[in-house]
Amino acid sequence: MTTTTSVPSKLSASTVAGHDVDPDAPLLQVEDLRVEFTMPTGTVVANDRVNYQLDAGETLAILGESGSGKSVSAQAVMGIIDSPPGAITGGAVRYRGIDLLQLPEKDRRKVRGDHISIIFQDALTALNPVYTVGFQIAEMLRVHRGTSKSEARKVAVDLMDRVKIPSARERLDAYPHEFSGGMRQRVMIAMSLALDPAVLIADEPTTALDVTVQAQVMDLLAELQAETGMGLILITHDLGVVAEVADRVAVMYAGRIVETGEIDDVYHTPTHPYTIGLMESLPQLDVKGGRLRPIPGSPPDLTRRPSGCAFHPRCRFAQQVCVDKDPELRIPAASMVDDDRLAACHFSEEIVDAQ
Amino acid sequence: MPSDATDAEQQMQPAEQQMTVDRSGDEPVLEVRNLVKHFPLTQGIVFKRTIGQIQAVDDVSFSIRPGETLGLVGESGSGKSTVARTLLRLHEPTGGEAFFQGQDLFTMSNKDMRAARRDIQMIFQDPYSSLNPRMTVGDIIAEPWRIHTGILPRNEQRDRVAELLDLVGLNPDHINRFPHQFSGGQRQRIGVARALAVNPSVIIADEPVSALDVSVQAQVVNLLEDIQAEFGIAFLFIAHDLSVVRHIADRVAVMYLGKIIEIGTEEQIYDRPTHPYTQALLSAAPIADPRRRAASERILLQGDLPSPSNPPSGCRFRTRCWLFNQMKEEDEATGGNRTDKCINEPPELAERDYDHPSACHYPQERHIIETVDRAEVTTPGDDLP
Amino acid sequence: MFRYIIRRILQFIPVFFGATFLIFAMVFAIPGDPIQALAGDKPVDPTTKAVLEDRYNLEDPLLEQYGKYIGLIPQDPTLDQEIAGEPGDGFAGVLQGEFGYSLNRRPVSDIMADAIPKTAKLALMAFVFEIVLGISAGVIAGLRRGSFADNLVLVSTLAVIAIPVFVAGYAAQLIVGVRLGWAPVNAAQATFGQLILPAMVLGATSLAYIARLTRTSLNENLRADYVKTATAKGLPRTRVIGRHTLRNSLIPVITYLGIDLGALMGGAIITEGIFNIPGIGRTVFEGIIRSDGPVVVGVTTFLVVIFMISNLLVDVMYAWLDPRIRYE
């Protein structure tokens, strides 16, 4: 999937919102991101030392169970964290070398939607119920580009055609509730692609859809990515979807990334017990018989994060050191694992050897 | 790896026979015949007029034997929950019969129905909304004993609740806690304990694990398997997740727009599906291993589920059927008219050229997934070197 | 949309007849003899009594009285007309714009024509006052949750809601009118200047509710997914709030306003009493004291119509603001 030759038009510009880009920098780089929510019951560290990188044309999956901080990390990149109670308390989000967290709000706003776009899980609530879909798509062009009303409507029809909404022209003035779930998600996609962004974040885009419709939407996303060469961050809890579309995967647990690497490698030779646990507990379509092996217990409440390695109460490999010391995200020194891999476990090497 | 089809079949044959031998003597514990449930579609505020019927369930038949799990799969809106709710008479059926231990649930007296409700328990998708937030877990689990008096004397109830909590993997000391003090998976365990309290012979589970995360989902799936093995309960397991159903079900029924379009053993449905919809459904479901990424080309269905108030004529699946489109294209070249039958004649759910029923005029077996045995999926052991 | 309005109007018909009949039945079932009440302590001459009873159809069955009153059944000739050999007035009821005569023989429509404009003026002023200030206060509080302004709005609106209208009214009259001399104490002519203070008193409670409702609704909507989407689209904050939050937030406020418009007209009794405004509130009040059925029924029938019209306006606004309900 990285074999695409097209490059997003955005990448030819040498400035972003008036700031010079670093031509050698990766498309998007998240460094040691920390996001906290101040709640009456205590502080929730929803993202802790989150690191990842995304290149043009690449699909990075962020995989994790609910509450692990996937959406928060996406919202931090977009700059749309609910604040208060949330706040980004550390780290950097570099888009082509420019740290978005340091930009003044008016420049930051110009990056949103134009350079980096997002689509959400539930398009019914993510689209404004009181405006037509045409209005909501055209609004992107009207506000960012100052396009005239009639021109913006024309572009909106083109976009709706592009995401394969049948009879786009007639449906331009329909309201979101008049579309089916799958079509609404297409409207969301059309809207997010209106300005040809270089990065698209899809936060559980198909979780609310049936498999047959999910397959349609995932196909569409892959096709659009191949056309535009944008980088895609796909947030999901579905290991199947990840295996089918991602180039690389970052596994999140309790606000941290616990393992990242190339998709085939991570699925072949997982080096973190949580990744292993996810795979063992998953019933698979092409696997018959046997018994699932669940991870005991349930994900921690982030106001009471376990000491040391947050996974230790559920980990079958845990030792005393896991209770005392939080493992760093590091390259496991095992021969079967290449240096594109990172894992946050004290015993990654031993786990690889045991396989 | 038994990738060779004949190899796989040989492996399967004995298992299948064994199953039929095992259970052929058993009368079905639940037998549903021609179940129909239509909801009136009304318009108007002052004067309500019925302008149509939502054909939520239309002529559905199946049976479940003691200790067996029948999986019911299909897209949302295909009528799965309506089947479940109608069986428990939470909706009055429009037509059909449902024999439970030889008696028709739909014609029995209220008194008998109350007894039947005890024997047929239900587990819901959202454990939270089905548990009364103001009752303690102990009271929730003991509630069936208050409704169906005479099962268990009052002074024994507390001990039995503790036993049940232990059985479903909850701490018996938590008997006085409230539902909101438990996580999603634990709440689902409470739901299971409540269902088990009255020793049911059938459990209808409507998407019991759909709201749970994978790691917790596996715990509940294992729990359901365990209680089935221990108590020989028959399950009607409803889910939209084909993988979970494959894992837990002995037999599987696939629903589309109110009808069962294919039914068979787990092997028949997953390894040798004959209905174009089953095939498309299987091909759309992602496989969680990049090594085993669908080798065959994916069958993409067009569009969404049509409205159940105005289903297509003839075969209800024809508006999205890839085989229909393919035949139409071929026939245009050759002057054939095979698709006329799809448009005009509703296909019966019947065995045609294959060993299990399928509601398609032109069934053909198609191999969609390469099944592997779980034993071949390696994972590291418990001990590190 | 057009069909929706037509449908709503058709629904009014049973509501109108139901409500007015109920009022009619209740008023004419008031214990006591209205004619005796009119005469006070003096004994009533039986002939006069007969004339009056005839005039008001008091001897007919209730349903027939109502039919004649509302204008669905033709009026019988009065005694005078009968003597003069003239026919009755035919259909002459509310539907024809005839509200009958008060017990002291004044046409109820005249009485209403005197009183309604004064109350309408008062209610409208109160309405504008509560909308402008209530929504503004609610928006400020809702946007800056937890700020000083927010707390100020919360505390002050709570105080306003807690204080009964007559207490607030007399206090305002005493302080602003008498002590400070900033506003006239008596509003008998109901001029704009005279009505400012009464309008504020009348609108205060609703203002407080509107402010709170706007605040809550805005708060809720600010957390809505589509507001997040609007921000993520890179829209300026003014647009995110103005276009994507306010409109949705005002939907419950509009509903409240519609109910309130009618309530303001009817609820003016206390305010009109305090400030001595000869509006419909006082007219009804006096009508009840005197058991003057025709006046009470006439005014309340008018209020029913006002309620229905404001409800229709709300529904139309509602459908315009929220396209989802147009299809229900």
Ligand SMILES: Nc1ncnc2c1ncn2[C@@H]1O[C@H](COP(=O)(O)OP(=O)(O)O)[C@@H](O)[C@H]1O
């Ligand atoms: N708006 C918010 N207010 C308070 N806490 C929040 C908010 N959003 C997220 N959180 C906290 O952050 C954690 C991670 O949330 P999220 O990123 O949404 O998880 P997911 O991985 O399911 O997308 C949650 O468990 C919650 O405690």
Ligand SMILES: Nc1ncnc2c1ncn2[C@@H]1O[C@H](COP(=O)(O)OP(=O)(O)O)[C@@H](O)[C@H]1O
């Ligand atoms: N109480 C009801 N009244 C009207 N229509 C209903 C009702 N319950 C379900 N339906 C309709 O019946 C169809 C099948 O619904 P359901 O059984 O819930 O499907 P599933 O469980 O497979 O998602 C849907 O079109 C749904 O809208």
Ligand code: SF4
């Ligand atoms: S650090 Fe220890 S507890 Fe954490 S995942 Fe590794 S082995 Fe398990």
Ligand code: SF4
């Ligand atoms: S009967 Fe025709 S339309 Fe229906 S599934 Fe078979 S081929 Fe497709």
Ligand SMILES: [Mg+2]
């Ligand atoms: Mg999320």
Ligand SMILES: [Mg+2]
């Ligand atoms: Mg359902």
